Amino acid sequence: MMGPFGWLAVYGGALVGQWVWASEFPFFGYSPQLVLVATVALAARRGALPAMSAGFLGGLLGNVGTRRLFGIDALAFVWVAYGVWWLSKNVDTSRCMPQCVLTVLMSWGYAALASAAGLVFAGSIQWPGWSACLVVPLYNALAAAALFMALEWAEGRRRLR
Amino acid sequence: MSQFRQTRLIHYTLAVLTAASLAILSLPLAAPVRALRATIHYVVDPMAYSGFVGASELTGISRRLIGLVDAEKENEILRRKLAEMDLMSTRLQGMEKENARLREELKLKLPASERGLWAHVIEKEPFRWYQDVVIDAGESQGVALNAPVFAPSAHGLAAIGSVIEVRPETSDVLLMTNSLSSVAAYVSSEAVSGLVLGQGGAILKMLYLPPGSKPAVGEDVYTSAVSPTFPPHMLIGAVARVREPDPLYGFLSAEVVPAAAPQGFSEVLVLVRSPGTRRG
Numbered sequence: 001m002m003g004p005f006g007w008l009a010v011y012g013g014a015l016v017g018q019w020v021w022a023s024e025f026p027f028f029g030y031s032p033q034l035v036l037v038a039t040v041a042l043a044a045r046r047g048a049l050p051a052m053s054a055g056f057l058g059g060l061l062g063n064v065g066t067r068r069l070f071g072i073d074a075l076a077f078v079w080v081a082y083g084v085w086w087l088s089k090n091v092d093t094s095r096c097m098p099q100c101v102l103t104v105l106m107s108w109g110y111a112a113l114a115s116a117a118g119l120v121f122a123g124s125i126q127w128p129g130w131s132a133c134l135v136v137p138l139y140n141a142l143a144a145a146a147l148f149m150a151l152e153w154a155e156g157r158r159r160l161r
Numbered sequence: 162m163s164q165f166r167q168t169r170l171i172h173y174t175l176a177v178l179t180a181a182s183l184a185i186l187s188l189p190l191a192a193p194v195r196a197l198r199a200t201i202h203y204v205v206d207p208m209a210y211s212g213f214v215g216a217s218e219l220t221g222i223s224r225r226l227i228g229l230v231d232a233e234k235e236n237e238i239l240r241r242k243l244a245e246m247d248l249m250s251t252r253l254q255g256m257e258k259e260n261a262r263l264r265e266e267l268k269l270k271l272p273a274s275e276r277g278l279w280a281h282v283i284e285k286e287p288f289r290w291y292q293d294v295v296i297d298a299g300e301s302q303g304v305a306l307n308a309p310v311f312a313p314s315a316h317g318l319a320a321i322g323s324v325i326e327v328r329p330e331t332s333d334v335l336l337m338t339n340s341l342s343s344v345a346a347y348v349s350s351e352a353v354s355g356l357v358l359g360q361g362g363a364i365l366k367m368l369y370l371p372p373g374s375k376p377a378v379g380e381d382v383y384t385s386a387v388s389p390t391f392p393p394h395m396l397i398g399a400v401a402r403v404r405e406p407d408p409l410y411g412f413l414s415a416e417v418v419p420a421a422a423p424q425g426f427s428e429v430l431v432l433v434r435s436p437g438t439r440r441g
Contacts, residue, residue, distance in 0.1 A: 048171045056178045060185070071185030078178040085171065121186045 002155055007042055007050070010147075011058050014038040018062065030132060032139035035062050036110055039077045040084050040103045041147050044093035048085030055081045068114075069122055076113045080106045096148045103144035107137035261313070277430045278302055283331065290423055291338035291362055293322070296431065299330040303433035309391045310334045312426035319396040319420035320344065320384055321429065332431070336423060337365060337397065345385035346397055348376040348415075354385050357397055357417060365398060370413035376400050382417050392432070396420050 002010075014034035021031040035058045043051030055077025063073045084093065084102055091098050111133055115125045128136070280298035298304050308324040322342065326333040335342055342359040346367060353374040355367045370376060380400045386393035402416040 047167075049167075049174055052171070052174050052178055056182065059182075069186055071182050075179060075182030075186065078175060078182060082171070082175050117186060 002045075002151065004050075006154065007046070007054065010038050010041075010151075011035070011054055015058060015061055027139065028135065030135045030139060032143040033107065033110070033136065034143055035059065035073070036077065036080060036106060037103055037140050037143045037147055039081050040099060040106050040144060041151065043081040043084035044088060044099050044102065045151070048081055051081035051084065052078045069118060072114055072117050072121070075117060076110045079113060080110055083109060096145055099148055100141040100144045103140045104137040107140045108133065111136075274435055275432045276435050278304065278433045279428055279430055280304075280332075282427050282429060285423065291336060291359070293325070293336055293339060294334050294423070294429075296332050296334055296429055297330065298431055299328045299332050301329050303436075304332045304431055305434060307390055308332075309395075309432050311395065311430045311432075312421040312428070314396065314420040314425070316381070316396055316420055318430060319398070320391050321419070321421050321423075321426065323390050324431065334429065338362065338419060338423065344391060344397065345388040346382050347385050348374070348400060349381045349383060350377065354387070355412075355415075357382065363419070363422060364401065365417040365419055367400070367415040367417050368412065370415060372406050372411050372413060374413060376403055376413070376415055378402065381420075 014037065018031065018034040021034070025031070035055075039051055039055040039058065042054055056074045059073030059075070059077040060071065063070050083106060087093070087102060087105075091102070093099055093102060111128055115127045118127075119125045278298055280296040280302070282294045283297045284295035286292075296310075304324055304327055306324055306327055309320060310322050310324060311318040312321045313319075320337065322334045322336040322339070324332045325335040337344060337357065337359050338361065339359040340361040344357045345354060346357045347354045348367075348370070353371050353376070355369045358366045358368060360366055367382060378400050382397045382400060384391040384393055384395040384397060398417040398419040400415045401418045404414045404416070406413050
């Protein structure tokens with residue numbers, strides 16, 4: 001199982017990768033939410049507590065460099081981690097496909113929560129648009145699959161050692 | 162850790178982190194946090210960066226446009242100044258000419274009773290090119306009959322003729338090249354006197370040179386002190402050719418090229434009486 005430093009690297013990579021991806025390589029104007037994907041993966045693999053903490057910090061850090069409401073990602077990722085943990089009671093989240101499905105669900109949940117928080121704290125619904133709600137979760141699912149395989153590969157190497 | 166306890170811990174954590182997130186969302190940010198956000202936002206946000214670059218470009222364009230407008234205005238001002246400079250240059254050239262004329266005039270050792278008056282040649286008839294000219298000075302300016310007239314030449318002021326008719330504002334000048342004109346003169350090196358006569362053409366004729374004299378080609382010819390019209394020692398021209406002695410009278414004659422040819426002057430200096438004096 002990957003240690004805290006490994007997850008720290010994953011989160012750091014997700015933060016940086018999200019910035020770079022969003023700014024330099026957007027696909028049709030959109031890019032995956034790598035921090036959200038990492039939060040889902042962490043919650044599925046390590047449980048809610050580390051995922052909520054990491055999601056909170058990652059959300060804050062991620063909000064520093066964006067125009068979004070400061071703290072909105074922290075709130076959303078905490079609840080994403082909680083949601084994954086809650087669903088994992090009934091779903092086998094240790095496999096790839098459930099993680100991808102969870103990622104899609106959490107992406108919609110994130111959009112809904114962020115919109116509601118925007119309505120409350122910014123006075124307007126920060127709705128990303130229907131196309132974003134369709135495309136970004138798909139990107140997130142693909143990123144979740146890639147991350148799943150990468151983590152499996154890394155943990156496999158770790159087990160071999 | 163029991164599952165129940167872990168679930169409770171998760172709920173507590175959820176509550177704490179949610180409360181913290183809501184607090185962050187609702188409370189105003191401190192100035193350092195806002196500054197940090199702005200800095201990071203500026204560095205990493207491509208839209209802000211692109212906006213900055215675009216704004217910089219736009220700012221540059223406006224600055225360049227302003228510069229172009231300024232340059233055009235400056236160009237207009239410089240063009241005017243250049244035109245003024247041209248005008249000043251022309252005036253300066255005129256002043257230089259005037260200065261040269263005045264310097265020549267200063268060489269004239271005029272008696273106290275006379276002064277020089279500059280006048281323009283206002284009429285020159287092609288068929289009377291070597292006969293006479295009309296100048297824009299007359300009785301009103303003090304011009305009198307038989308007043309000597311000079312013109313600038315390459316070697317200074319040279320005698321060109323005398324006034325033969327005076328009107329209130331204009332006068333006629335009989336040129337030395339006119340066949341009716343004659344001036345007592347001498348050749349510089351020999352100091353021999355003769356009489357310079359006009360021939361109606363570009364060349365003057367100097368008669369009555371003593372048979373023994375040997376005037377050389379190129380020697381200057383000056384007005385003689387015995388001339389009743391001209392002041393002495395004024396340049397007339399230069400010897401161009403010396404002729405054989407006249408078989409009847411035995412004197413020499415010479416062809417003289419006027420120092421100031423009629424086509425070479427447009428301004429002349431007329432000697433006029435100073436105010437309050439009478440010509441002797």
